[in-house]
Amino acid sequence: MNPVQLVVDSLALGSQYALVALGIGLIFGVMRMINFAQGDIITFGAYALVIPTLSDQAPPGIAALPWPIMVVLIIVLVAIFALLTERLAFRTIRKRGADGATLLISSFAVGYFVQSLILFLHTGRPKSVSILPDLSRQFDILGVRVALVDLVTIAVALLLLLLVGFVLNRTRLGVATRAAAEDFLMARLLAVRADRVIATAFALSGALAGAVTLMFVAKTGVLDFRMGVPLAIAGFVATVIGGMGSLVGAVLGGFFLGIVSTLLQALLPDDLRASRDAFLYGLVILVLLVRPQGLFAFGAARERV
Amino acid sequence: MRWRWMSQPFTLILGVAVLVALAFAVPALSRTMTEALIFAILVVGLGVFIGNTGIVSFGHIAFAMIGAYAAAWQTCCPGIRQVFLPGLPDWLAALNVPLPLAAAVAMLLVGGVALVVGAILLRLTGTAASIGFLSFLFMVKTVFENWDEWTSGQSALVGLPLVVTPLAAGVGLALSILAAAAYRHSTSGLLVRAAREDEVAAHASGIRIWRERLVCLVLSAMIVALGGILLGHNIGSISVNTFWLDLTFLTIAMLVVGGRMSLTGAVAGAVGLTLLRDSLRWLEQGVETPWGEFALPAGMQEVGLALAVLLVLILRPQGLVGLWEADIFRRRQ
Numbered sequence: 001m002n003p004v005q006l007v008v009d010s011l012a013l014g015s016q017y018a019l020v021a022l023g024i025g026l027i028f029g030v031m032r033m034i035n036f037a038q039g040d041i042i043t044f045g046a047y048a049l050v051i052p053t054l055s056d057q058a059p060p061g062i063a064a065l066p067w068p069i070m071v072v073l074i075i076v077l078v079a080i081f082a083l084l085t086e087r088l089a090f091r092t093i094r095k096r097g098a099d100g101a102t103l104l105i106s107s108f109a110v111g112y113f114v115q116s117l118i119l120f121l122h123t124g125r126p127k128s129v130s131i132l133p134d135l136s137r138q139f140d141i142l143g144v145r146v147a148l149v150d151l152v153t154i155a156v157a158l159l160l161l162l163l164v165g166f167v168l169n170r171t172r173l174g175v176a177t178r179a180a181a182e183d184f185l186m187a188r189l190l191a192v193r194a195d196r197v198i199a200t201a202f203a204l205s206g207a208l209a210g211a212v213t214l215m216f217v218a219k220t221g222v223l224d225f226r227m228g229v230p231l232a233i234a235g236f237v238a239t240v241i242g243g244m245g246s247l248v249g250a251v252l253g254g255f256f257l258g259i260v261s262t263l264l265q266a267l268l269p270d271d272l273r274a275s276r277d278a279f280l281y282g283l284v285i286l287v288l289l290v291r292p293q294g295l296f297a298f299g300a301a302r303e304r305v
Numbered sequence: 306m307r308w309r310w311m312s313q314p315f316t317l318i319l320g321v322a323v324l325v326a327l328a329f330a331v332p333a334l335s336r337t338m339t340e341a342l343i344f345a346i347l348v349v350g351l352g353v354f355i356g357n358t359g360i361v362s363f364g365h366i367a368f369a370m371i372g373a374y375a376a377a378w379q380t381c382c383p384g385i386r387q388v389f390l391p392g393l394p395d396w397l398a399a400l401n402v403p404l405p406l407a408a409a410v411a412m413l414l415v416g417g418v419a420l421v422v423g424a425i426l427l428r429l430t431g432t433a434a435s436i437g438f439l440s441f442l443f444m445v446k447t448v449f450e451n452w453d454e455w456t457s458g459q460s461a462l463v464g465l466p467l468v469v470t471p472l473a474a475g476v477g478l479a480l481s482i483l484a485a486a487a488y489r490h491s492t493s494g495l496l497v498r499a500a501r502e503d504e505v506a507a508h509a510s511g512i513r514i515w516r517e518r519l520v521c522l523v524l525s526a527m528i529v530a531l532g533g534i535l536l537g538h539n540i541g542s543i544s545v546n547t548f549w550l551d552l553t554f555l556t557i558a559m560l561v562v563g564g565r566m567s568l569t570g571a572v573a574g575a576v577g578l579t580l581l582r583d584s585l586r587w588l589e590q591g592v593e594t595p596w597g598e599f600a601l602p603a604g605m606q607e608v609g610l611a612l613a614v615l616l617v618l619i620l621r622p623q624g625l626v627g628l629w630e631a632d633i634f635r636r637r638q
């Protein structure tokens with residue numbers, strides 16, 4: 001495989017994983033909950049593009065609007081949906097003093113609920129939808145044909161990472177969110193409002209999920225009620241190998257996972273390629289054994305006694 | 306009172322006996338009950354590990370998968386086994402092992418696998434361990450999917466002898482409950498729970514956390530394997546996708562809904578959710594009422610199940626029974 005192709009592919013996949021991991025990492029930071037529903041929130045965004053019917057051919061709803069409106073609408077809708085999951089489910093469970101494991105499992109339940117709702121409204125058959133058709137163009141870089149959508153994915157991901165970095169570092173609410181991620185109790189004692197920072201984290205992570213939705217659907221053009229699950233798992237793994245509680249770690253973990261899985265796909269001999277995931281996850285275990293605190297965790301991650 | 310702890314598992318086993326009797330009395334319930342009992346075995350096995358160590362494992366279904374295939378290698382489709390599984394050595398292909406023996410052998414094999422896997426993974430704690438187990442499930446799935454000669458790859462392996470009666474599943478569950486209760490009562494069980502409450506303090510008290518957790522994992526993996534074996538021999542076919550994320554989530558949901566610290570909770574969650582799911586399925590197919598036919602719209606089964614799980618978590622984060630254990634023999638103080 002051509003090296004340019006390899007770089008573009010691995011960075012494009014890595015960008016998607018990084019955005020999902022950042023969404024999971026943001027929420028983990030403020031409420032110590034691994035949000036498995038992040039994947040199904042992405043799925044929700046994809047299905048929001050079309051009108052619910054029982055037919056295979058999905059009539060485009062939002063997908064038929066001019067693209068700037070569609071992009072904004074989807075991102076806003078997904079962010080609102082993420083906020084709703086927090087308000088209706090996670091907030092109550094958190095206030096009843098549930099521990100991390102119970103929260104994790106409740107996020108499964110939310111995800112499963114979203115899946116079954118989509119199954120109920122749209123049926124389980126995969127549907128096709130075409131958005132942002134201009135992105136499916138291909139063009140030459142150094143003699144290699146590269147899909148525009150991959151380059152746009154990478155660019156958008158970098159832009160969003162910068163934007164989230166700006167919000168977290170330069171706005172009042174962002175600073176409060178980071179403070180809460182550092183030490184939730186202390187932040188509350190200093191008059192940071194718990195509900196508000198958690199809602200901020202959900203809104204940001206929902207907006208990221210909306211962006212992932214658009215790029216994913218623009219690339220594949222297929223809707224499936226489980227399409228978000230592999231993304232959520234990749235994001236989950238990425239946050240852990242990056243270092244739980246570190247947002248930079250989550251992003252780097254996402255890129256790491258994307259790059260390694262593309263490299264394995266390209267470099268493994270043919271008869272082992274089907275078993276790529278076995279190698280990928282073997283490597284994940286190895287990474288965890290060598291650095292249980294995560295590859296990119298620096299400093300304060302360890303529990304103090 | 307050396308044997309006092311036995312009163313608790315025996316209460317549960319009485320409950321299981323009632324379910325088995327019900328399955329025999331009402332033949333229409335037989336299938337659902339068998340399924341509920343088998344799920345209960347899986348969930349009890351999962352609960353031995355999750356409840357005692359506090360580590361949420363996403364990988365235990367891999368043990369069910371290994372167990373189910375290992376049993377199938379001994380029992381599946383007599384005569385034509387090598388057609389489906391050309392990789393089996395001749396002596397294994399020729400064997401026709403009765404299910405109980407095959408199950409015992411398969412469980413021992415899974416115990417060995419758990420010993421090796423656990424020795425590696427239990428170096429990790431907390432979320433890292435959860436991810437480690439999830440990665441293990443991915444690895445096993447990928448390997449089984451591509452190990453065509455032994456597993457028939459991505460296609461299902463059909464023709465497993467259908468010998469699982471409600472009674473057989475009930476006996477399996479009773480044994481699992483006994484083993485789980487005995488472990489909980491044992492020294493290792495106590496030490497593992499101490500480490501769950503405070504890992505640092507347990508370590509400082511001289512508990513060899515890694516070793517005790519390993520013992521716990523091996524037992525729990527063997528029980529989960531029994532569940533997987535019975536599951537396969539109840540439906541008559543197994544495929545890699547039977548033992549994948551759906552079953553992982555379903556069994557974890559059952560455990561959490563019931564109450565993950567409690568043995569009663571594990572059984573109640575498994576039986577309760579299976580009954581709920583089958584009742585919704587039944588309502589979806591339509592029932593005759595005096596006011597005409599009533600049917601839930603298709604898809605309500607999944608929505609209802611998810612809603613039930615969510616509601617329980619919102620109202621009772623500790624699960625339906627919390628820390629409570631059913632015990633009818635205990636004298637009131």
